[in-house]
Amino acid sequence: MLSPYTKLDPQIFEESMIIPVLKDLELVEDFQAADDVTGALHVWWLGHAGFLMKWNGKGILIDPYLSDSMAIQFTGGTTKGWPRLTERVIDPLMLSGIDLILATNNHLTHLDPETILAIRSASPNAKLVVPAGEKDRVTAQLGSAGPHIMPLSAGSFVEIDDMAVHGINAANPEILRDDEGNSHDLGYVVTMGPFAIYHSGDTLWHPTLVKEVRRWNLNLAILPISGYDPESGPNISNNLNGFEAAALAKAVSAGLVVPGHFDMFQADTVSSEEFIYCCERLDQKYRVLQPGIRLTMGPMIDPSSGKALPTEAQTEDWGLGY
Secondary structure, eight states: OOOOOOOOOGGGSOSSOBOOSSOTHHHHHHHHHGGGSTTOEEEEEEETTEEEEEETTEEEEESOOOSSHHHHHHTTSSSOOOOOSBOOSOOGGGOOSOOEEEOSSSSTTTSOHHHHHHHHHHOTTOEEEEEGGGHHHHHHHHGGGSOEEEEEOTTEEEEETTEEEEEEEOBSSSOOBOTTOOBSSEEEEEEETTEEEEEOOSOBOOTTHHHHHTTSOOSEEEEEOBOOOGGGOTTSOOOOBHHHHHHHHHHTTOSOEEEESOSSOGGGOOOSHHHHHHHHHHTOOBOOOOTTOEEEEOOOOOTTOOOSOOOEEOOSSOOOOO
């Protein structure tokens, strides 16, 4: 039975929404069928910064936003609600087989309690990685029904079975740490078998970004393209634009780059044309996904990548690792 997840009245939504290629049961069946393709990485865009991945039978979610929380949170207040431009790809109660959830920051579009708690119901053994500086707030938000939380800071890593998650500094719009050195915003490099995948979270270009990420032979980089306008106010994200995303992918020698963080909210979206144009000018391999469609890829890399020092295991101190 599908969940009666919170919805708004139809008139609040845009008249024309983006329809996922696969959704709900069709996406579940595609997710399950991916096990038949061995040795490959499978990636689905869930909209905004949300991505679903599968490798070697393991299910990974990054920044899933599968509710209408952004519209509901602001409706009735002084700020206009943020309804979806893209239909929800999948009911989170259908997402069984998830081993790992990654949240890059504690903004509602990246760490949505309604989504996380529903996923925990479907995948009770899933673990949640969050920036260490947000652990207490996330614990309070999710309560005892939330998944097991694994805090992480930039420059260190945690291991889950045969996967490792490495913390990368994210400038949102600045790099923020608490008094104990715990990160508030992160990007992640996930390593599993022959694959290394970088999801930047919300970030601007900062001085150590390329150095931090070039430690790995990156097969895939997932980067935002919505840009940064400091005059837009605190509710707008702080991100790379299309040119910067293409340039960063080239600078870290990503085998393939996929854009995210667009086509979900009217106040926070752009065309992908600049990103596409710049990737082609830079001879950077790219793929613009549609919500719900599967990208299947082998471990292709750029031979010039992976030129920096490794990270260190997560500890209670700063654990920068470089």
